[in-house]
Amino acid sequence: MAPFDRILLCYDGTPEGQRALRCGAALARHLDAETHLLAILDLAWWPAGYDAFSSMKFDIDENAARQILQEGIAKLQSWGVSATAHSAVGDATEQISNLANSLSADLIVIGHRHGGFVTRWLAGGSHLALLDRVSCGVLFEVID
DSSP states (O other): OOSOSEEEEEEOSSHHHHHHHHHHHHHHHHHTOEEEEEEEEOOTTSOTTOHHHHHHHHHHHHHHHHHHHHHHHHHHHHTTOOOEEEEEESOHHHHHHHHHHHHTOSEEEEEEEOOOHHHHHHHTOHHHHHHHHOSSEEEEEEEO
16 A cells, blocks of 8 residues: 555646646556646736626636646646646635645645745745644645
């Protein structure tokens, strides 16, 4: 029995996400693990308080999340990995931890870009928050 029977791959279309997807796919294929792909669209920067744009924002978010998910699934299939597709719009830390916990995932694979102290502070330390919210392993594919 493999130590990681159920793997959650997180994908957002960024270069970090693409590398993490490739790494996670290789691991999932090697371990013959049940694989899930979560495509995340986190648009926290969208201006809040503009009710006229709220329905438009939701439509744009949903369409972009579906497009990212389809792209990720296509890449996985080209690498010989079958995955169950999931998409989410919202805070990445919350979405990843909620799905990982509901799936009882053994491992989460996610991309990360190096940044200095100020960059991490401005970003809110979301990677540390993720580690606090899940009880499984987390593999960060790091890009300099």
